[in-house]
Amino acid sequence: MITDLIILVTCSVAISLLGLLVILRNPKKRNNQRFVFLSFTIVFWTVTNFLSDNAASDTLLYTRLTFFAGVLTTFALMGFLENFPNNTAVKGSILIRLHAIMTALLLPVTFLPEFISAVHISGSEGSIETGLLYNFFIFYISFSLLLLAPVIIRSQYRHAVTYIQKQQIMTISWGIIIYAVLAVISSVVLPLIVNDWSSSSFGPAFALILVGMVTYTIVKHGLFDIRLAAVRSVAYVLSLIVLAVIYYLLAYIVSVTLFKGEVSSTVSLSPINIILALLLAFIFQPIKSFFDKTTDTIFYRDRYHTDEFYARLSEVLTTTTDLRNLLERASSEIGTTLKAEQAFFFVQYNHVHHVSAGTLHHSSLPLKDAHRLNEYVKKDGQDVIVTELLPDNHAVHRLLISHRVAVLMPLMRGSTVLGYLALGEQRSSGYTNRDIKVLKTISDELVIAIQNSLSVQEVRDINVHLQQRINTATAELRSSNTQLRHLDKTKDEFLSMASHQLRTPLTSVKGYLSMVLEGDAGKVTDTQRRLLGEAFTSSERMVHLIHDFLNVSRLQTGKFMLELHPYDIVKLVDEEVRSLQRAAETRNMKLEFINTIGELMLNIDENKIRQVVMNFIDNALFYSHDESTIKVELNKTEDQIELRVKDTGIGVPKGEQAHLFSKFYRASNARKQRPDGTGVGIFLAKKVVTEHGGDVLFESTEGKGSTFGFTLPIKKLAVTSDEKLDELNQ
Secondary structure, eight states: OHHHHHHHHHHHHHHHHHHHHHHHHOTTOHHHHHHHHHHHHHHHHHHHHHHHHHOSSOHHHHHHHHHHHHHHHHHHHHHHHHHTTTSSOOOSOHHHHHHHHHHHHHHHHTTSTTTEEEEEEETTEEEEEEOTTHHHHHHHHHIIIIIIHHHHHHHHHHTOOSHHHHHHHHHHHHHHHHHHHHHHIIIIIHHHHHSOGGGGGGTGGGHHHHHHHHHHHHHHSOSSOHHHHHHHHHHHHHHHHHHHHHHHHHHHHHHHHHSTTOOOTTGGGSHHHHHHHHHHHHHHHHHHHHHHHHHHHHHTTTSOOHHHHHHHHHHHHHSOOOHHHHHHHHHHHHHHHHTBSOEEEEEEETTTEEEEEESTTOOOOOHHHHHHHHHHHHHHOOSSEEGGGSOTTOHHHHHHHHTTOSEEEEEEETTEEEEEEEEOOBSSSOOOHHHHHHHHHHHHHHHHHHHHHHHHHHHHHHHHHHHHHHHHHHHHHHHHOTTHHHHHHHHHHHHHHHHHHHHHHHHHHHHHHHHHHTTTTSOOOHHHHHHHHHHHHHHHHHHHHHHHHHHHHHHHHTOOOOOOEEEEHHHHHHHHHHHTHHHHHHTTOEEEEEEOOOOOEEEEOHHHHHHHHHHHHHHHHHTSOTTOEEEEEEEEOSSEEEEEEEOOSOOOOGGGGGGTTSTTOOOHHHHHHOTTOOSOHHHHHHHHHHHTTOEEEEEEETTTEEEEEEEEEHHHHBOOHHHHHHHHHO
C-alpha cells in the first residue's frame, strides 16, 4: 500500500503541476486546454486505480470507476494528439468521429454487470470476472492505440509548418506511445494472461514517462520559455532568503542591545519591529533587482545584449540609402540576433509600388494579403502581432501561418502603414516579451531609415524619368528640324574644347589629393583618408570620363585614330587592376587578377586599350553587390589573346542586350543602380577593340552577373624585330 500511495502522490503532483504550467502559459490555446483535460483524466485514473487496489469496501465500484477513467483518459489522449502542435484539429477523418461515438457508448457500459460482474480479493492478489461487453473495451483500446493514434500523428507531422513543430510532435508522440503501451500491458494484457490484476497498480506510474517527455519538449524544443519562469523563481526565493536573514540579524541585534537578550511577546507590536518591517519592505525591490540581474547573467549568458544590437542595427541603417540593400542588411541583422528562421520587410509606397526583401529563401507577402493586414492594423491598432496569440479561426492568424510568420510588426508613418517587418519561428525557445520590446524600440528607427531611402529612390526615379523625357524630346526635335545637325556639330566642338580645358585643372586636383594621401601635407586621420580616397577615386573617374568624351567627339568629327606602338598587354592589364584596387576596397569588394601568360608585346594604342580595360572593371565595381569578388582573367590561345571581366552584379535584361553597345544607351536596371552614368564607356570600348581588329565579348544574366571582355589577334598586332629594337632604343 505504501508503494501504491507513493505512486499516487508522485504522479498526481507531477502531472498536476505540468498541466498548471501549460495552461498558465496560454489559457486560450485549444491544445493547452486539451492537455489540461488529459492531465485531469490521468490523475483521475491514478486515484481510482489506487482505491480499487487498496479500498476495504466498494471494490467493484472503484474497479468500474478505474475502467471508466481509463476510457476517459484514452479519449483525452486522442483529443490532445488531434490538436497538437498546430492548435488545429485534423479535419475530415471518419476514424476520429467513430472514436468519439465509441467513447460515448463505452463510458456507461463500464458500470454494467455485463462488463465487470465481480471482483475477488485474496491477500495481495486479486481477480476480476469480466462479461461479454469487456471485449468491446479491448477492441476500443486496440483501435485507439494501433490505428487511430498513428493516423493522427502522421497527419499532424505532415501538416507541421516548421522544423521545431516536427520535433515537438516526434518527442511528445514517443512519450505518449511509450506511456500508453506500458499502461495497457500492465493494466489490460498481463491481467488477462495470468488472471491477476495486481500489476495494474503500476499502470499510472508510467504516466511519469509522459511527464518527462513533455518536460523535455518544453525545455529542448521550445513549447515555451520555462527557463524564464525558473530564473525568476530563483531570484524571488533568493530575495526572500536574504530578507529573512537580514530581519533575523536585525531582530537579534535589537534584542541584545535594547532588551538585553530577553524575548518578549510584545516585540511584534513594538515600534522597533514596525520600523524593521518598513525597512525590509523598502529594500526588497533593490535586492530583487540585484538577483534578477545576477540570474540573468548566469542563465542568459548566450542571449544578445540590446545595446550592442541597437548599435549594429543603427550602423546598418545609416551606411546605405539603397532601399533593397537596406532592407536585406537590416533583415539579416534582426533575424540573426533574434534567431528567426526567416526575416523580411514588405514596404509599400506611391500607393501602387511595393518592395519585399529579406534573408535567404524568405516568404513573399502578396499585395492583396498586405491590404488585408492594413485593414486589420488600422482597425485594431496593434504594435506587434504575435501569431500564436491570435484565435485559431481568425483570418489574420491563418494568413500569417500560411507565410510562416510568427511575429509581424507594422511600420507606421503617422496613421499610415508604411510596411511590415515579418519574423519566422524562433529557432530556440520562442520569442519572449523582451524580444517584443526590442522590436517596438527599433520600430521608429526603421521607419525613418526606410523613409529616407524612399526619398532618395523618388529622386532617382525623377531623374530617370526626366532623362527619358529629354531623350524623347531630343529625338523628336532631331527628326523634325534639320538645324540640329549644325547644333550637334557645335556641341561636339564645345565638348572637345571643354574636355581639353577641364583636363588640366582636374589633373592638378588629382595630383594634390595624391600628395595629401601620401602624407606630404602632414598626418592624415583615418576618416580624412577615407574621404580623400573617395575624392581621389572620383577625380580619376572624371579624368576617364573626359577621355571618353574626347574620343566621342573625335568619332563624330572623323578624327578618331589609333596610335600604335609596342606595349606589354599583360603589364597594361595588371596596372589597371592595381589602380582600381582602392575603388574596390571602398566598396568592400575584392578585385582578383588571374593571369595565365607571361609578357606579351603587341602593337596597340596603349591609352585607348587602357581606357577599355578601366571601363569594364569600373562598371563591374559599380554594378556589383557589396563584398563580392570581381575576376579579371587574361588568357592566350594560338591566334588571339582574351580578356574577361566577370562580376556577380545586377546583369543586363535579355530584351535590352542587343542595344547595349549603342552610344549613350543604358539598360533600365543600370539607370536605377547608377543614375549618373553616361552610357559612352562600352560604346567607345567596342570602337577601340574593333579598330584593333578584335571582337568584344559579352555574356549576361539578369540578377546573376555579367562578363565583359575582348579578343585581340596576335598575328595582326605582333611586334616585329625592328619594332622591338626601336622600343629598346627609346
